[in-house]
Amino acid sequence: MKNTIIIIGILLSHTLTAQTETSFTTSGAGWFRVGGWTASGSNRGAVRVAVSLRGGSYTPQTLVVDAFKNWSSDVSIKVWGINNTYIEQARIVDDGDYYLEVYFDRQVVSNATLHLYTIEGYSSGFELMSGALQTGSGTVKSETGEVIKTNFFSNSLVSAANIIAEGDFVGKNDLEVQGTIESQKVKVTAQPGSVPDYVFSTNYELKTLKEVEDFINANSHLPNIPSSKEIESNGQDVGELQLKLLEKIEELTLYVIEQNNTIESLTVGYKKLEAKNKRLLEENDDIRAMLVNLKQELDKLKRGVK
Structure with a gap:
């Protein structure tokens, strides 16, 4: 068909x-x-x-x-x-x-x-x-x-062979379907400047995770993403939503990079502390050995005095 x-x-x-x-x-x-x-x-x-x-x-x-x-x-x-x-x-x-x-x-x-x-x-x-x-x-x-x-x-x-699409085109826009559309590929074009690579710009104001957490607690959805009520009432432009989701992915990438840098910095610091602690333990062993030797010498002196 x-x-x-x-x-x-x-x-x-x-x-x-x-x-x-x-x-x-x-x-x-x-x-x-x-x-x-x-x-x-x-x-x-x-x-x-x-x-x-x-x-x-x-x-x-x-x-x-x-x-x-x-x-x-x-x-x-x-x-x-x-x-x-x-x-x-x-x-x-x-x-x-x-x-x-x-x-x-x-x-x-x-x-x-x-x-x-x-x-x-x-x-x-x-x-x-x-x-x-x-x-x-x-x-x-x-x-x-x-x-x-x-x-x-x-x-x-x-x-008799297949159902390609269900629903009626109702005609308010260029194409409207009340039902299901099956497609192997959909191409959505974007306006210049709308693709969110601006997230990677040095002057992009990336919210802190605490700010994101506060926004979610107050609104129950991500910043710059429409709420469920908005989408249920007004629908959603697929291309626009894809770009907003890409924006969130790119922001998430920056958070991951930041967290990775923090982890690497903490790892370097941990390794330095670990090396320092190892040296201190070695020095402590040396001091302990010296104290043992001093105690043995002191015991000899005590026995000589008697």
Whole structure:
């Protein structure tokens, strides 16, 4: 499934050409069939379908669907909305043939069109429906989450092979997901001067460990790190938090270096004291031996006097 999606991305970066346009209506709200891989031929490949309401009784809006089917039952689907409020989801179903279906939250009676785009003239065997659309049915092979009032990609990609991402893109920012994103690599850029190598500057005011301890006791979190309440209420910029954590790591490195220097200094002092103590013990042994000799001489003198 993941490899399939990569293939779609490569294909759709090429020239797209409008091939077919049809008008349609629906009998009510719900899932309706907008097209399928039903033409004679290969019946596989990538397509882009735009489902549009052009105004009139409806707010102008479009749901763009990129769909792919290979030789076997592997399929994938990716969608994004353009001011869409009534066209909410898309899915691929197996109902003998493979079909693309879209969910409408109300009946569509006029000013509605389907647009099919080919990729550099490639024919996938996909055909658009027209007129009164057939109600959706069949075994769901891949389905998106809701895509409402957004101009961005949305997945909650559910397929028979794998789940790539869960959740809905809600559209307040460039990309929002209420759920889980799986990725092998994420690159976050940084503004000049924001990377905390400034910690190693000679004029950086590193707090003493006593000051850090007092801050933690008073606030229950590290200095310059947001509290749990702040993150729970406002979220957290991943790049910004990574830089703050790096700042703490670099400060911790300075504390470790300072502690190591202290330990080395104490070790040198200890070794000096140890050597001095050894000399004193040796001198003490010499003095003790001298006293023993003096005592023996004194005892001899005493015996001579008698």
